[in-house]
Amino acid sequence: MKKPLILVSNDDGITSKGIRLLVSIMSELGEVVVVAPDGPQSGMGHAITIGNTLRLEENDIFPGVAAYECSGTPADCVKIAKHFVLKDRKPDLVVSGINHGSNTSISVLYSGTMSAAIEGAIEGMPAIGFSLCDYASDADFSHVADYVRTITKKVLKDGLNEGVALNVNFPPKRNESIRGIKICRQARARWQEEFDLRYDPNGRRYFWLAGNFVNHDKGEDNDEWAIANNYVSVVPCQFDLTAHHTVVSLNSNWDDIL
């Protein structure tokens, strides 16, 4: 049987601990090609590089694995992988991560990890973003490898609905083992921002974006609940942003201007 072709990317950069574990697991399951940012790209959302040039260099960081570092965003990495590095070979799967930090709830919108996965879905490939809810650069990933393997095998075998990428988050390492996998919806939560005002050595002000994550969601079917209760959360995400219910209501309520 032909080995599946698996494209790996991330948003923490090609040297991060999380992508090293992901490459190692994917190498058990298929032929791996890595195209990942040459530095941190966290919080890049679905940004692409359109007013600037891109660099792409081969990198021998992963023994026996074809790898490239790219100066662009995670979405750029998937695009240049598909259309330049791999050319006529279409990956059977795109995986991104494992991110150092949570991408649950509203964070999916800001997530570079998930933008690589969603870009894969846009290009018609099954895609998964993996994130560990621990921001440390030396985070303990030892409890997640089996789940990454299980979920990836399942997607390689069954595929995914067209236009869907999976947002998989793992709880941080706790004394108790992970309790299992939950299919979830995106929780209704948001960041309550604060701007930390400081002054540079020349007396000019600048800001750091900071803030707290606030969960307004009382449900038990969402990703925040799953992580809090030590489950792996799997949220299927789509890139059709249309609020279809509102299409219907605007068509009736806006009749005076339509």
Add this chain to the structure above:
Amino acid sequence: MKKPLILVSNDDGITSKGIRLLVSIMSELGEVVVVAPDGPQSGMGHAITIGNTLRLEENDIFPGVAAYECSGTPADCVKIAKHFVLKDRKPDLVVSGINHGSNTSISVLYSGTMSAAIEGAIEGMPAIGFSLCDYASDADFSHVADYVRTITKKVLKDGLNEGVALNVNFPPKRNESIRGIKICRQARARWQEEFDLRYDPNGRRYFWLAGNFVNHDKGEDNDEWAIANNYVSVVPCQFDLTAHHTVVSLNSNWDDIL
């Protein structure tokens, strides 16, 4: 009656022609505060600045209007407007644009214009992104002002469903007048990328992202159809990315690993 407070942002930068028209129309309808990028931020998607500092400076470019230029992304602009510039005053409306270029179909994901509007919706404010399907920096906006005014008045009067921002696109100026407004869904279309490989003066390769927009959608209820047929397209967009149908199907098809 108290004038509504309207926050204006964009992604082409505070000096672009599109935002000048938008500020002028909004000034007829309410009290305007502008917080916009200090340079072009096209294609930034929903990026935020988390590994770097932000600058914010007052700008007197719009006579009689409080305006600030920010070094960050469109989403940063809305966040710093809400949490620093306006503090306890919550805008009645967030508008973004008028973008020089189309944000129909899949482009909504890459759009800085729409990320400002969606950030408004996340913060619980009615929000609209306006884009003209003409990329020229000196594009002719003369045919859109009446529609911007009509749609904005409607949203100020009726509000929008929670969690929804409008993606409004205008056809380019044609000989024939615009035929009206259509409420649409996001068309199924995508960018077919090409990477333009070049060599710098030192012989190192670099790339420009390029490509063509390919519309696969045969429907007449989508934004691409509306623009092609000289209508204004209005797509209500949501930031809940959950593919709810797939939640149901994964819950039954993944029973062996759940």
